[in-house]
Amino acid sequence: MPFVEAIHLHKTLPCLAEPGKLIVIGTPTRTLDGLLPLVAAVAPNVISFNPIAGTLTLRRKPGFITFYPDRVMITQVVSVEEGLDLLQATCDLLNQCWEHRDTIQPVTTIRRAPRPLDIWALLPQTNCKRCGEPTCMAFACALLLNKQTPDGCPPMASDLIFGERKAQLDALVGGGA
Numbered sequence: 084m085p086f087v088e089a090i091h092l093h094k095t096l097p098c099l100a101e102p103g104k105l106i107v108i109g110t111p112t113r114t115l116d117g118l119l120p121l122v123a124a125v126a127p128n129v130i131s132f133n134p135i136a137g138t139l140t141l142r143r144k145p146g147f148i149t150f151y152p153d154r155v156m157i158t159q160v161v162s163v164e165e166g167l168d169l170l171q172a173t174c175d176l177l178n179q180c181w182e183h184r185d186t187i188q189p190v191t192t193i194r195r196a197p198r199p200l201d202i203w204a205l206l207p208q209t210n211c212k213r214c215g216e217p218t219c220m221a222f223a224c225a226l227l228l229n230k231q232t233p234d235g236c237p238p239m240a241s242d243l244i245f246g247e248r249k250a251q252l253d254a255l256v257g258g259g260a
């Protein structure tokens with residue numbers, strides 16, 4: 084038996100970060116907080132997790148999926164049709180976690196979202212502008228907004244010196260895909 088029967092489309096809003104796109108809000112058929120520690124343990128690209136508040140944010144490309152106990156919010160969605168597909172895929176992800184619950188070690192600690200300074204500390208910090216941004220800090224902010232990817236910094240992608248830092252950056256902001 085699935086954990087969640089369905090996540091119904093509740094409403095859509097204009098996506099302020101990406102004009103022309105939508106924020107899709109879905110309502111699950113049961114509360115999710117009991118499941119989120121399992122999802123946080125296995126989902127790719129976890130940005131933040133708060134087991135006390137029962138909130139979990141995942142990075143998707145592009146945009147974010149945020150789970151609350153009683154709703155799911157997906158940003159940068161192209162159309163209502165895509166939103167419905169994403170809600171179904173999200174429902175499937177939740178149910179897969181539930182199905183494998185006996186083999187998953189739940190996450191019980193807070194995981195916070197990376198901040199621009201966390202990203203900047205890993206960058207070459209030369210402000211060379213090859214990424215198209217005026218500074219490395221601007222690139223860090225663009226990464227967090229999903230407007231750049233880690234591969235957008237050519238010195239980092241090409242220089243072996245930054246290999247380890249690049250791997251950390253990929254892990255932090257979900258690069259390499």
Ligand code: SF4
Binds near residue numbers: 222
């Ligand atoms: S290409 Fe890399 S090193 Fe150059 S400004 Fe952009 S982030 Fe900084």
